[in-house]
Each structure stands twice: as C-alpha cells, then as structure tokens.
Amino acid sequence: MRSSPPVLGHGLGIRPSHWEKILEGGHDLDWFEIISENFMDTEGKPLALLEKARKDYSIVCHGVSMSIGSVDPLNQNYLKKLKALFDRIQPAWFSDHLCWTGVNQLNTHDLLPLPQTPTVVEHIVNRIDEVQNYMGRKMLIENVSSYVSFKESTMTEWDFISDIAKRSGCGILLDINNIYVNAFNHGFNALDYLEGVPAQYVSQFHLAGHTNNGTYLVDTHSAKMLDATWDLYRLALQKFKHVPTMVEWDAEIPTFDVLLSEINRAKEIEKSVLA
Amino acid sequence: MSWLKDIQETMYRDIVLQRKDAPYLKNADRLHVYGNGYYVRLIDVLSTDFPLIQWILGDEKFNTLAREFITAKPSSEYNINSFGQHFSSFLQQHPLCTEYPFLQQLSEYEWHLNQVQGLSRKKPIDFSSLKSVSVEQWTDAKFEFQPNLLLMETDYGFDQLHKEFREKKTFTNDLLAEKPSFFIFYQKENGSYSTSIEKMEYETLSLLMKDASLGDVLDALGNDEMVQSVFSWFQKWNEKELITNVTFESHESE
Numbered sequence: 001m002r003s004s005p006p007v008l009g010h011g012l013g014i015r016p017s018h019w020e021k022i023l024e025g026g027h028d029l030d031w032f033e034i035i036s037e038n039f040m041d042t043e044g045k046p047l048a049l050l051e052k053a054r055k056d057y058s059i060v061c062h063g064v065s066m067s068i069g070s071v072d073p074l075n076q077n078y079l080k081k082l083k084a085l086f087d088r089i090q091p092a093w094f095s096d097h098l099c100w101t102g103v104n105q106l107n108t109h110d111l112l113p114l115p116q117t118p119t120v121v122e123h124i125v126n127r128i129d130e131v132q133n134y135m136g137r138k139m140l141i142e143n144v145s146s147y148v149s150f151k152e153s154t155m156t157e158w159d160f161i162s163d164i165a166k167r168s169g170c171g172i173l174l175d176i177n178n179i180y181v182n183a184f185n186h187g188f189n190a191l192d193y194l195e196g197v198p199a200q201y202v203s204q205f206h207l208a209g210h211t212n213n214g215t216y217l218v219d220t221h222s223a224k225m226l227d228a229t230w231d232l233y234r235l236a237l238q239k240f241k242h243v244p245t246m247v248e249w250d251a252e253i254p255t256f257d258v259l260l261s262e263i264n265r266a267k268e269i270e271k272s273v274l275a
Numbered sequence: 276m277s278w279l280k281d282i283q284e285t286m287y288r289d290i291v292l293q294r295k296d297a298p299y300l301k302n303a304d305r306l307h308v309y310g311n312g313y314y315v316r317l318i319d320v321l322s323t324d325f326p327l328i329q330w331i332l333g334d335e336k337f338n339t340l341a342r343e344f345i346t347a348k349p350s351s352e353y354n355i356n357s358f359g360q361h362f363s364s365f366l367q368q369h370p371l372c373t374e375y376p377f378l379q380q381l382s383e384y385e386w387h388l389n390q391v392q393g394l395s396r397k398k399p400i401d402f403s404s405l406k407s408v409s410v411e412q413w414t415d416a417k418f419e420f421q422p423n424l425l426l427m428e429t430d431y432g433f434d435q436l437h438k439e440f441r442e443k444k445t446f447t448n449d450l451l452a453e454k455p456s457f458f459i460f461y462q463k464e465n466g467s468y469s470t471s472i473e474k475m476e477y478e479t480l481s482l483l484m485k486d487a488s489l490g491d492v493l494d495a496l497g498n499d500e501m502v503q504s505v506f507s508w509f510q511k512w513n514e515k516e517l518i519t520n521v522t523f524e525s526h527e528s529e
Contacts, residue, residue, distance in 0.1 A: 037354045043395035044423060044462060064351040070281040078353045102350075103283040108290055108313050109355045115282060123276055147305040148297070150282070185302070216305055 005093035005138065005171060005203045008058055010263050011246040019049050021256035022151035029263070031058040031092060033246050039064050039089075047088075054089055060084065060204075060246075061094040062173075065107070068127050068141065069100035069114040079134055086135065091221040095140035095173045095204065098124070098161055111215040114136050115150035121167065128168040142173035143163070145181040145210075145219035157182060158196030171203035174243070176236055180229045181210050181217040190232055194239055203242050207233060207247040208265060224262060230269065237273040245270070291349065317345050317358055324359040325385045327436065328378065331446045332371075338399060340371060359386060377431045377451060384433050384458065384469070387425050391460045391467045394423035399516035412523050414490030419520035425460040426481060434471040450499050470515075475501065476508050488490050 011031035014022060032053060039047055050059065061264065065078065086094065099111040114120050132139050143161055155163070165172050174197065183190035209223035225233075225247075237243075247262045283298060289297050293310035297303040318341040322329050329337040348361050363382040372378050372475050399421075408416075432452045457477035460469045472480075475496070482492050493502055512518055 038356070041357065042355050042393035044391070044393045045467075046392075067353075071276055071283055076351055100283060103280070103287050105351050106287065107350045107352060107355075108287065108309070109316055109350060109358075110290075110309055110312055112286065112290075112309065115279065119276070120279060123279065147308040148300045149303045151299055151301060152278075152282070185305075204341075216302075216308075218308060260335070 003138065005140070005244075006058075007242065008060075008092060008244045010267055011057075011060065011244065012259050012263055013062075013246060013248050013250075014050075014053070015249070015253050016046070017253055018256045018259070023049065023052055025056050027057075027260065029057060031060055031246075033060045033062050033248075035081055036061040036063040036085060036094070040085050042080075050089060058092040059089050060244075061089075061091040062142075063094065063096040064111070065101060066096040066131070066184045067099070067101040067107075068096060068131070069098065069112075069120070069124055070103055071100075072103055072105060072124075074127060074130060079131065083135055084210050086137065093140060093143055093171075093203065094135070094137060095171075098141045098146050098164065099144045101210075111144040113144060113146035113149065114160075114260070116153040116155040118155070118163075121155075121160065121163045123166040124164050128164070128170050132168070132170065138169065138171060140171040140173040143175055143178050144208065145175075145178040145184075145217075147183075147185055147216055147218070149186055156188070156192070156196065157186075158193045162197050162201065165201040166198070170201075172197065172201045173204040173206060174236065174240075175206040175208070176233050177206065177208040177210055177225065178219060179227050180232050183217050185216045191235065194232075194236055199240050202243055205233070205236065205240075205245040205263070206248050207245060215227060220251055221248050224258075230265070233266065234269055234273055237270055242270065242274060314342060314345060316355070317341070317350065320355055320358050321362065324389050327381055327385055327433075327440055330382075330440050331375065331378075336371075340369070343369075343518070359389070362386070377433075377453075379427075380429045380431060381433060381436075384427060384429060387427050387458075387460045388467060388469050391423050391425055391462050394421075394425075394462070396421055396423050396462055398521040399513075400518050400520055402513060405521065408523070414488065414493070415524045416489045417486055417522050418489075418518055419522070420480075420484055421461060421517050421519055423460075423462040424484070424517050426477065427458045427460065427482070428477065429456045429458065430454075432471070433468070437469065453472065459517075461515060463516060475504065479505060479508060480512075498505055 009030040011029055011033055013033045035049065039050055045246040097111045100114060101110060101112060102108050119154055128139060141164065143157065161172060179190050179193045207225055208221045209225050211218045211222065245266050247259055289306060290309045290313050293307065297306050300306065318338055332340065344365050346364060348365055350358050352358060363379055363386060366372060366379040366382050414461045430453060432454050433456065436451050457472050457474055458469050459472055479492055493505065496502060
C-alpha cells in the first residue's frame with residue numbers, strides 16, 4: 001500500500017516566461033506543477049531554476065509522454081529518466097494522462113482517447129502497476145478531453161477511470177474543464193461524471209479554459225475559465241471537498257498576475273463552498 | 276490486445292494522413308482536430324528551434340519544408356523538444372539546399388544554440404587562486420571547460436545573419452557572406468550565446484578541450500605574437516566563465 005499524496009492547497013503550472021516572477025517569491029501558493037518532460041533531458045538552466053523554486057514551494061510532476069494506454073511496451077528509458085528526476089527534486093506527487101500518445105514507437109505528442117472497455121481497464125491497470133512499482137510512488141492519472149469516441153466502448157468515462165483507480169491503487173487527477181468539454185462533445189451530463197467518481201480517489205483538480213468551435217469544444221488551455229466551468233468546479237467541491245487545485249494555461253500565455261487572479265478566484269470559490 | 280493494437284495503428288495512420296473517414300469512431304468528422312494538431316504542434320517546435328531558417332524561407336516555404344520533414348522522419352521521441360535533432364541530416368539531401376546552400380549548416384548552428392541551454396553549467400574557476408603557480412608549472416597545465424561549451428566551424432558568417440534577425444530586418448542574400456567562420460556556443464547565468472571567434476583561437480580552444488596542455492598549444496603556435504594572443508584569449512574565456520578547472524602534473528587547482 002503506497003501512501004496517499006500530501007494534501008496541499010493551491011498551485012500553478014510553471015511556464016518558462018514566468019520564471020522571473022516565480023523566483024521573486026512571496027506568492028500565496030503552496031506548489032507549482034511542472035511538465036516532467038521539460039526537465040528530464042536537461043542538466044541546464046531549466047533544472048537550475050527549478051532547484052531554486054523548490055526551496056520555497058512544493059513541486060508536482062505532471063507528465064505528457066508516458067502513454068499509459070499504448071500497446072507499446074512502457075519506454076524503460078523514459079521511466080528511468082523520470083525516476084531520476086523524482087529522486088532529484090522529490091515531487092509531492094506525480095501524474096500523467098489516461099491516454100495513449102503513439103504506437104510502434106511513433107509519437108503524435110497528443111493525448112489520444114482510449115476505447116472504454118473492461119479489457120482496456122485490465123491493460124492499463126497492469127501498466128500502472130508496473131510504473132508504481134518502478135517508481136515506488138503512487139501515481140495520479142488524469143481524465144483527458146476528447147473529440148471522438150470509440151464504437152467499441154462499453155463503459156462510461158467515469159466508470160472507466162474509477163475502475164482503473166480502484167484496481168491499480170492509483171489516484172485521480174480530475175480535470176474539471178475536461179469533464180465540461182467532454183460532456184459537451186459526447187453528450188453526457190457532467191454531473192453524472194462527478195457523481196460516478198468515488199471521492200477517495202481524487203487527489204488533484206486541474207482548472208483550465210477552452211475554446212468553443214460551435215459544434216464541439218477544444219481544450220486549448222488558452223483562455224480564462226468560463227463561468228459554466230467555474231459552476232462545475234463549485235459542484236465538484238461540494239462532493240470532493242478540499243482537493244489540491246491548480247490552473248493550467250499552455251497557449252497564448254498571459255502574465256503571471258493573470259494566472260494568480262485565476263487561482264485566487266478558485267480559492268475564493270472553495271472558501272465559500274466549504275464554509 | 277491485438278484489437279487495441281489494430282485500433283491504435285489505424286487511428287495513428289488516420290491522424291497522420293489526415294483522413295476523414297474512420298468507421299470505428301463516433302464523431303469521426305472531428306478526427307481532423309487530432310490531424311491538424313499533429314502538424315501544428317510539430318511545426319511549432321521546428322519554428323521555435325529554427326527561427327533563422329523560418330525567417331529566411333518565409334512562413335509558407337518553412338511550413339512546407341516542416342511538413343516534408345514530419346512525413347519523412349515522424350517523431351519517435353518521447354520528448355517533443357528532441358524532434359528537431361534530425362532536421363539537419365534531413366536538409367542535407369533536400370532540393371532547397373541548391374537555392375540556399377547554407378541551409379544545412381545553419382540548421383546545425385541553430386541546433387547547437389538550442390542544445391546549449393540543456394547542458395550543465397559548472398562553477399567557473401577563480402584564477403586569482405592560482406597566483407602562486409610558477410611559469411614552469413603553467414606549461415603543464417590542462418584545462419577543463421564548461422560542459423555547455425560547444426564549438427562549430429562553418430562556411431558562412433552566421434553571426435551577421437543572426438544580428439540582422441534579432442534586429443527584425445528582412446532577409447536578403449547579401450546579409451550572408453560565404454567565409455570560413457568559427458563559433459563558440461555557451462551559456463551564462465542569464466542566457467545562451469553564440470560568438471564568432473578567429474580561426475587560431477578556435478583551433479587553440481579545440482586542442483585544449485581535447486586535453487592538450489598549455490605547453491603543447493604554445494609549441495604548436497610557435498611565434499611570440501601568437502603566444503601573446505593566447506593570453507588575450509584566456510582573458511576572454513575567463514570573462515565568459517568558460518573554464519571550470521585547471522590541473523597540473525603535480526596537483527589540482529581545486
């Protein structure tokens with residue numbers, strides 16, 4: 001039985017253009033999330049800056065390339081480098097996405113959806129088990145946004161991710177925006193998703209903005225969260241209570257102050273919901 | 276899991292080939308979100324790593340070239356930031372190199388600049404701690420340089436080109452002179468740099484980085500005028516914090 005991740009407050013993702021502001025210090029934040037791959041293959045400046053930041057803040061590692069759902073064997077070189085990063089910076093916890101990114105050693109560098117079936121659950125549970133044993137740490141998996149779904153799927157998204165967490169002992173990083181986006185794109189009720197996920201597995205929330213393309217939504221991480229997504233966050237807080245929460249922003253990155261105002265809004269909402 | 280393998284192989288192909296028909300999917304008409312994203316993402320990485328080439332070719336030609344590269348060498352790296360590592364070898368045989376014969380070397384120049392950021396930086400040596408070392412001992416001295424120091428020899432003066440790019444000028448052929456050029460790439464606290472140096476300085480630095488002693492280098496240079504130059508180069512290297520350690524036959528500096 002691996003220990004659960006520590007319960008931290010609110011955090012932000014580190015983006016290179018914000019290093020100066022981050023290192024000024026004095027921010028009312030508990031933690032910063034890094035994209036693991038940006039620090040795994042470097043011995044240079046990014047790692048030196050991260051070493052400075054971790055003196056004042058906890059660091060959480062969020063990966064984009066484990067490809068936990070691929071049929072390719074897990075990339076041992078990747079796991080080795082990821083573990084070396086963990087040994088060096090001692091993250092509070094680590095996560096990756098419930099997806100596949102490529103096959104036959106070719107990589108799309110995208111977070112591709114999986115058919116939701118008991119057989120795929122089994123496949124992923126085995127792989128998470130391999131990762132957690134290798135890392136000696138509990139892993140969190142994140143629900144991804146998607147634009148297509150598979151005719152072969154026999155399970156709901158929430159049953160799929162919950163079964164994987166239940167059987168592998170991993171935690172869930174629940175992306176509130178991705179639930180909203182997928183509910184719109186695939187025509188389910190976002191509340192059913194929240195209802196369907198057992199609270200004990202949820203160890204982190206992601207908040208982000210999306211773009212409306214008319215007939216579908218795209219998880220662009222390029223804008224402020226819309227009011228409807230904030231409403232869904234309120235409902236998530238009512239069910240899951242306090243969960244470490246961070247704001248993601250990956251395109252058209254604004255000033256650090258804009259990110260601070262977004263996470264401060266999350267703090268205020270949490271305070272009012274849990275009062 | 277052969278059916279999952281089939282699905283993943285088919286979907287990978289459908290994304291890369293930007294197909295519109297995918298009978299195994301619901302909402303298959305949205306598969307283009309992944310297909311478009313695949314190319315946009317990889318072109319964006321190449322654009323970040325090779326801004327000079329993009330500036331010279333212009334967006335349209337650069338995007339076409341990037342798509343050809345993506346098709347010829349699809350990414351097999353887990354880290355998207357490594358995608359550009361084969362761009363230079365791809366350019367070697369590319370027809371664009373007839374029109375732009377410097378293109379392949381320029382891609383290597385840009386990749387060096389990119390790579391420097393990810394290499395480690397050690398504490399530079401404090402030469403004032405070596406005041407007691409005798410002249411005889413100095414001839415046996417061997418030097419260690421920053422792990423992030425890279426060298427490159429080219430047939431073109433890319434430094435001038437780089438300057439014009441930074442000044443946001445429009446590229447014209449006369450900005451690029453064909454002349455043997457020698458560059459060092461290094462990183463300091465506040466950023467990554469490339470600097471053009473003279474041929475003799477380049478050759479001296481190359482020898483020292485290959486473990487030659489100062490005495491070997493002075494012997495190779497021969498005349499007194501060049502010996503004077505060595506001392507001025509050392510001053511420059513020291514200012515750039517390129518030297519991290521000096522060892523002598525009998526003792527180490529640190």
